[in-house]
Amino acid sequence: MKCLFLRIFTVASLSAILVSCQQNSKQISTNSTATDSLQASDTDCDITIGDIRFTRALNGADTLVDINDRGEVTFRAGEKKDFFCDPNGKLSNNTAPILLTEIDNTKPFTLQARIRPEFTEKGLYNAGVLYLYANDKLWQKFCFEQDERGNHRVVTVRTIGTSDDNNHDVVKGQDYVYFKYSSDTETIASYYSLNGKEWQMVRLYKNEYPDHLWVGISNQCPQDTGSISYFSELELSQNAVSDFRMGE
Numbered sequence: 001m002k003c004l005f006l007r008i009f010t011v012a013s014l015s016a017i018l019v020s021c022q023q024n025s026k027q028i029s030t031n032s033t034a035t036d037s038l039q040a041s042d043t044d045c046d047i048t049i050g051d052i053r054f055t056r057a058l059n060g061a062d063t064l065v066d067i068n069d070r071g072e073v074t075f076r077a078g079e080k081k082d083f084f085c086d087p088n089g090k091l092s093n094n095t096a097p098i099l100l101t102e103i104d105n106t107k108p109f110t111l112q113a114r115i116r117p118e119f120t121e122k123g124l125y126n127a128g129v130l131y132l133y134a135n136d137k138l139w140q141k142f143c144f145e146q147d148e149r150g151n152h153r154v155v156t157v158r159t160i161g162t163s164d165d166n167n168h169d170v171v172k173g174q175d176y177v178y179f180k181y182s183s184d185t186e187t188i189a190s191y192y193s194l195n196g197k198e199w200q201m202v203r204l205y206k207n208e209y210p211d212h213l214w215v216g217i218s219n220q221c222p223q224d225t226g227s228i229s230y231f232s233e234l235e236l237s238q239n240a241v242s243d244f245r246m247g248e
Contacts, residue, residue, distance in 0.1 A: 061097035128229030199247030
């Protein structure tokens, strides 16, 4: 009888742990919606770039972009503007301007852009950036960034409560890259290209973002007194790449 009781207790305990883990996993994607979770400094806007209509601006982003008649964007950032949730708390900053458009994350999507930051000698961590954004604690940014050695590098930062920081390839011989996010609803991946045709995957993970998600563009200047990035060839579609390894 004692053995039977212990067996029942053990099975019940394991079931409770499993349910708890499943609930915690769901909380990553359902604890807030894109519509009601933007930070206090978000504002409505109505900016169209190509075929993309941006309707939310974080940290005054709508006042920091200029768009020419070809759909090319000049995006400015002021002094020490960054978005990062430091695991140690010392470098946390949520002041970078971000221009956002809402998408239906229950459907496939692909966001693509050509990015050219104005890198400078003192512009440590300056970057032109693509974003996936649910709320201040759940997002990913995809940066063409200047590193500590002055290299111009592909960088991804994924945040679930706190941010990680992943340095990828160094880009040599040109001052621009193409970036792309793509999701088939289950999986989401980040790619870069030197010519907009051949793509290199740098990050892939399970898509656990909410059904309503924001995507967008940003410029950051964590250390210097200000910076500019240029965006062009912006495209957003409700289709996924057909080959997640090749990004095509």
